[in-house]
Amino acid sequence: MLASDCPHPPQPRGPIHLVVPKRPGADLDLLRATLEGVSALQAHNLVWHVPRQRGDIVQLARNAAEAARTDGGLVVAAGGDGTINAVAAAALHAGVPMGVVPMGTFNYFSRENGLALDPEQSVQDLLQALHAGDLRPVQVGYVNHRMFVVNASVGLYPKLLAERERASLRFGRSRGVAVASAVWSLFRPAAGRRWRVVMTTQHGAEVRHEEHLVTTLFVGNNPLQLDRMGLPQAQQVADGGHLAVVMLKPQNRSAIARTVWNAATGQLDRDSAVTSIACTELTVAPSSWRPPQVKVAFDGEREWMAPPLHFRVGTRPLWLVAPSPSVHDAAPQPSQAVVTMPTAPPSAQGLGAIAPCRGSDVAVWPCA
Secondary structure (H helix, E strand, O other): OOHHHOOOOOOOOOOEEEEOOOOOOEOHHHHHHHHHOOHHHHHOOEEEEOOOOHHHHHHHHHHHHHHHHHHOOEEEEEEOHHHHHHHHHHHHHHOOOEEEEEOOOOOHHHHHOOOOOOHHHHHHHHHHHHHHOOEEEEOOEEEOOEEEOOEEEEEHHHHHHHHHHHHHHHHOOOHHHHHHHHHHHHHOHHHHOOEEEEEEEEEOOEEEEEEEEEOEEEEEOOHHHHHHOOOOOHHHHHHOOOEEEEEEOOOOHHHHHHHHHHHHOOOHHHOOOEEEEEEOEEEEOOOOOOOOOEEEEEOOEEEEEOOOEEEEEOOOOEEEEOOOOOOOOOOOOOOOOOOOOOEOOOOOOOOOOOOOOOOEEEEEEEOO
């Protein structure tokens, strides 16, 4: 079933349930004043959902989505891709639509959907779409039981995210810090862990097996992010029904620098160290050695999962309350300012079953 063929959820008419993440140094009072200062929002019953600890965001999002289902309201994520992930998963499970107020570092989900990055403007656009009944279906992906809206991966990328989080705690949350920590992660000796990938392709009765040694398996669901990296699968993901799979093979340090440059300049499709395909689903399973768990990254968050890992396109879409694309003709470019959470002053066994992958199947396991 195509996303657009799925029935709309009930139109939200009740309170707006706003889910806000807890971040070091975040000034929630300033955020509250900023959003409640939007005149159009003052006519709505606004319910704030703020976690006591950072790890509470998933359960908090579930509570907010269930409350929205009970009172016919709307659940809104005010944060970056990690917060959006938690709220989106909860909204999809509860069968309610969601809205977004972008306040992250990269805001890939928001920019792909043409949302304004200024908090006040995004709230005004959200309310306009809510009153007009503007709902759009958004494709989601899954890795085992966890949903993702932007990407999911195993290998080097989860380590990169952990390094980025440490750098953000020390130097602040910004795009420059994120990029610098990513480069540092790639050059560290710990970044050399390798994974063995077997790709099986079938053309009629002929079956071919290809083996690759890689440092990362990356599965993308965001056309904007894929396009910025120069990957041709971006259009297939945009058309719906596909995910993009990217494999990066081991390299020396000078080659790593080249790959980083190619990714930053949108030329990753020209990089000999990169293999990319489009698929609907794939299963990642160990061969002879099975680790009890592997670390998986999804939408900037990380979780240990027991293999095999099954990546797939969701059968039901996420319904997003957002204005028609004509309101913002194009998604903001990466060079534009990034809106982040207001901060306080400094003081204050064999290969398992393989799922279809658009003519290609992929299995991956860590090298012993």
